[in-house]
Amino acid sequence: MRLIISEKANAARKIAQFLAEGPVKEGKHRSVPYHTFTWRGEECVSVGLKGHVLNPEYPEEYSNWQKVDPRELIDARILKSVSEKGVAAAVRSLAKKADRVIIATDFDREGELIGVEALSLAFEANPALMDHVERARFSALTKGEVTRAFENLVEVSRELADAGEARQDIDLIWGATLTRWVSRAVKRYGSAFLSVGRVQSPTLVLIAERELERRAFVPEPYWEVEARLQNGGGPFVARHARGRFKEEAEARRALENLSETAVVTEVRQREATRPAPAPFNTTAFLTAAANIGVSPSRAARIAEDLYTEGYISYPRTDNTVYPESLDLREVLGFLAEVEGVGDYAGRLLGAGRLTPTRGRRQTTDHPPIYPTGRASRAELREDQWKIYQLVVRRFLATLSGPAKTLRTTLRFESGGEPLVAGGTVVTEEGWLAVYHYGRRRDEELPRLSEGDEVRVAEAELLAKETQPPGRYGQGRLIRLMEDLGLGTKATRPGIIQNLYDRGYIHGDPIVPTETGMAVAKALKDFASEIASHEMTARLEKSMDAISEGRVSKDSVVEESRELLRRVYDHLESSEEKFADIVWNGIRGDETLGPCPNCGRNLVVRRNRRNRKRFAGCEGYPECRTTFPLPQKGDIIPLGTACEACGLPEIKVLGGRRPWVTCINMDCPKKQEQRRSREETQAGGEEPSEGQRDRKRLEKSTT
């Protein structure tokens, strides 16, 4: 029997269907499905893994963080433990009955490594297989590609797998060694540990540096002159053509010069075409999801569910060009019955030739993300429906014509001052009709011609300030990581989520905590190698060299160890400074704001006996001011004061969603909210946000 091993259940099933001469028999080893069929007169069994089935880890004797010197991890042996017990058992069991094995995992570095991992399980069960291994390399899960690959079997590439293994080892060695060193230096044990890694640390540094830019930013004041003009119809807004005035006096003079009327001096119209968007690859999908308020990690999770339920295609792809083999009309056929887009899909079907847009990147491993099945709102959860709609609408947009817009610019003269008004309207909807996300409202301007006179109904001076660069949203960060080669399409959402879970960042757009800022700074100062995205770039080059047989895996890993030893030495010699930086950050996250009684800081403290936390004055015992704090969830000091009582405000993470409150249980605002709750409760209505906050504060402090 020939055993065919692929990377995932779905691929195993499809391979069986494509190759089978006759029926495919379904079987199961415990819960792992496999497929038996005949190919070229020979019995074959196709089984799918679950990605990596082995995980690198250190031997048991290194498991104590306090007792083991982290330096030992640099040279410690690395074991591979089975991480998917069920799958491993199925592979071993099937291997016993096999006389040949074909590796059919994904055609990339990790795929080759996953194949080699599976082989180690197969050989364990049946050593005779060692001389009977072949590799099927296909880059698309289509009948044509798969049959071609199986008719042209090649050898497993030990070099390619080695490249993957070098990546694994280096990530574990650096990650584990530095995570433990930092956690020890700062004395953060248990769940409070501080993590460090090749991808997460440079990502944290990106966020921290943006925050530093914001802090260093000096806002400059400027003034604008805005006028409300009217010509019979509704009023519209025009601004002084100079835009930003740096001097208030100049702006005021311009404002005062304006007369009661303005005369049109120029009417300009410009047409523009907005081409339909390219098909979804993972990054574009995650970014679009983030823009409609679904975090990348949640979007990835939901897409995975929709994929396994058959609603959308495989969600991890770099491809932005639909393959020839994709039957666009068939997809439109079932979309014609989907709520909200049915009519649109029907019209596309009836309109004749379909010309989908194409993105820059064309790969053949997977198609771009597109809908594969009809769904109704009733059968999906609300967030699943939102994501399904996004994929469906994107697909329809890629088959639609461009949108056309008309930009009108009106110039006026009033009391010798030039004014300008602009507005854009959509003249031809095209794809915008179905893909409405982030669509701007039309800005209508009245139809005016040169020489027309309008009334200046109102004019005012606006005092503004230049703004610092914005914080990264999660979608923006995903794109930035891709540009810098950090992480992969499959891991980026998780990496970002980790930064949240470790207490390095919060909010969206992303705000680093003081601890996150401090860890980023300390790593940059004393272990700059792990703080830069260039480590990944160099690793990629080394991995190419390994896979091309130019260098050995061992020499690359050894060289990396050597570098880490030097980094480690430097860290050890700067341990105090390193720890001080991070402690300062941690203290920053525990500083809530000024004490109302003495002006010193209120900080998060714990009761010695019951370990419960509270806000206490750092002037203790001179000042004995305290306030209760919620016991559950992380507390983020906001640095703001409650407008009602003046006490510090905090954000509490954990629970279903973060909530913001001041630390004062007797705040007049809360009392006000409690009163209105009593009133509305009499009327049988929902309690408001503030009342729930009060309840939570009370509950968590008792």
Next chain:
DNA sequence: GCAAGGTC
């Protein structure tokens, strides 16, 4: 209680 990479 370490990382990052697959996949559910």
